[in-house]
Amino acid sequence: GVYSDADRAAVAGVLREMRDTVLGHANATDGNGQYLYSGNKGGNQPFVQESDGTVNYHGDAGRRMVQVAQTRQMASTDSGADVFRRAAPGNLEYFAQADAANQGTATFGRVELANPSHADVAGHVAYHVSFSANPAHDPSDANSAPWLITATVQPGDTPVPGVSDSPYRPGEAINLGGVRVAFEGEPVSGDSFRIQPAATAELDVFATLSEVIQALEQPTSNDPVAAAELQNALSTASRKVSLHFDNVLTVRAATGARLNELDALDNEGVSRGMNYVQQLSSLEDLNYWEASSEMAVRTMALQAAEMAYMKTQNLGLFMRR
Numbered sequence: 001g002v003y004s005d006a007d008r009a010a011v012a013g014v015l016r017e018m019r020d021t022v023l024g025h026a027n028a029t030d031g032n033g034q035y036l037y038s039g040n041k042g043g044n045q046p047f048v049q050e051s052d053g054t055v056n057y058h059g060d061a062g063r064r065m066v067q068v069a070q071t072r073q074m075a076s077t078d079s080g081a082d083v084f085r086r087a088a089p090g091n092l093e094y095f096a097q098a099d100a101a102n103q104g105t106a107t108f109g110r111v112e113l114a115n116p117s118h119a120d121v122a123g124h125v126a127y128h129v130s131f132s133a134n135p136a137h138d139p140s141d142a143n144s145a146p147w148l149i150t151a152t153v154q155p156g157d158t159p160v161p162g163v164s165d166s167p168y169r170p171g172e173a174i175n176l177g178g179v180r181v182a183f184e185g186e187p188v189s190g191d192s193f194r195i196q197p198a199a200t201a202e203l204d205v206f207a208t209l210s211e212v213i214q215a216l217e218q219p220t221s222n223d224p225v226a227a228a229e230l231q232n233a234l235s236t237a238s239r240k241v242s243l244h245f246d247n248v249l250t251v252r253a254a255t256g257a258r259l260n261e262l263d264a265l266d267n268e269g270v271s272r273g274m275n276y277v278q279q280l281s282s283l284e285d286l287n288y289w290e291a292s293s294e295m296a297v298r299t300m301a302l303q304a305a306e307m308a309y310m311k312t313q314n315l316g317l318f319m320r321r
Helices: 005-026 080-084 205-217 224-284 288-312
Strands: 047-049 055-057 065-069 072-075 094-098 126-133 147-154 173-175 179-184 192-197
Touching: 005 047, 005 080, 005 205, 055 080, 055 205, 065 224, 072 224, 080 224, 094 224, 126 179, 179 192, 205 224
Parallel strands: none
Antiparallel strands: 047 055, 065 072, 094 192, 126 147, 126 192, 173 179
């Protein structure tokens, strides 16, 4: 709120450089020149920035496997779709997004998960929240709400019980069943918001950064509607970036688990190799203590045989001693 239009434009420039840095990491290659995040299409550049600034993915969802043990294959990379274009698997979080055609100054707060076991949350359904004028509004009555709020479940436009056509009271949380959210500001009839689950939403880290850059570049001086649009855009982008970060941490943890398994397999291989060396040594190598003892015994036996032979070689058939 304290930043001027020029300040926000400078921040947008910094974010643009950061987005390009992330794009460079997403197009990184290994020592063989294969792209790390293109799935099974190692020769294809996974993320390509088009002339309009959008970034498209040209890889696939495959994972390159390598043989790390006799009966074990392990993924050597993760696809770009798994790293940069989704929320972490099993994520139950929701985020809100304002319709681009909104004309009022209504803004939303953080979407809270009220009931994780609710059927709507388990089914990853989205909600559509809209505002309309209250035909029964009495300006002389301070408790009379000028606006009505309606919520429906998507898809199907099924009304949410207890919310549809209810009075809009700024700052009061609306319970949509599995999630709740509060709105502030003054809406205009037809303004709407979408509350959607991260698990099924189209999340793209480059699109998210582009959206916040575009929002920061829009002037808001003396324009409350533009200020409300900026606040909603930043709130949505902040939640999306948090979801992207959680997903990257999940992928990183999975990669660390694979590295730990490789270390365990390596240690097992070293131990097995030492066992094989010991077994081979017992079959082929000479035991010097045993060999020297056996040699002494055989030498004594040979000497005894020679002495016996020398004593008997001069004996005749009719000799007596």
